Amino acid sequence: MHAEWRRCRVGLDYHIAIERHHYSVPHRFARREVEARLTARTVEIFLKGERIAVHMRGSGNGRHTTIPEHMPSSHRRYGEWTPAKIRQEAEPIGPMLSLLVEKVIQARPHPE
Numbered sequence: 001m002h003a004e005w006r007r008c009r010v011g012l013d014y015h016i017a018i019e020r021h022h023y024s025v026p027h028r029f030a031r032r033e034v035e036a037r038l039t040a041r042t043v044e045i046f047l048k049g050e051r052i053a054v055h056m057r058g059s060g061n062g063r064h065t066t067i068p069e070h071m072p073s074s075h076r077r078y079g080e081w082t083p084a085k086i087r088q089e090a091e092p093i094g095p096m097l098s099l100l101v102e103k104v105i106q107a108r109p110h111p112e
Contacts, residue, residue: 004038008045014070018043020060024070025053 008016014030015022023043025034029052037044038057045053055065068076083105090101 002039006036006038007033008036009033015064015066016045020062021058022062022064023053023055023058024064024066026070027072027075 006018008018010016010025010029010032011022012030013022014027015024016034016036018036018038023036023045025045029047032047034052035046037046041057043055043057044051045055053067053070055067058065086101086105087098090097
């Protein structure tokens with residue numbers, strides 16, 4: 001099986017970008033330089049020779065693949081706040097909040 005290696009820097013959001021797709025690593029490795037091993041089906045991420053994350057390979061659609069355990073606990077609690085849940089919570093408050101929520105959801109890759 002053919003594998004390709006790439007050096008990457010982990011972003012503040014604890015993800016690396018590979019061909020327009022973002023893969024998470026444990027948040028404590030933010031800003032670190034890592035090596036990614038790419039195959040047709042997987043992305044493995046290594047720090048100093050130790051594998052710190054593995055993902056199924058995603059398409060280059062600008063999306064994020066995030067393992068909840070990689071998130072700090074302060075971020076994990078927002079994981080259940082999907083766009084549908086945000087809309088549902090805004091609706092009883094009023095139409096202006098619903099409009100604002102819709103604008104934010106459309107404008108942001110992570111509306112939560």
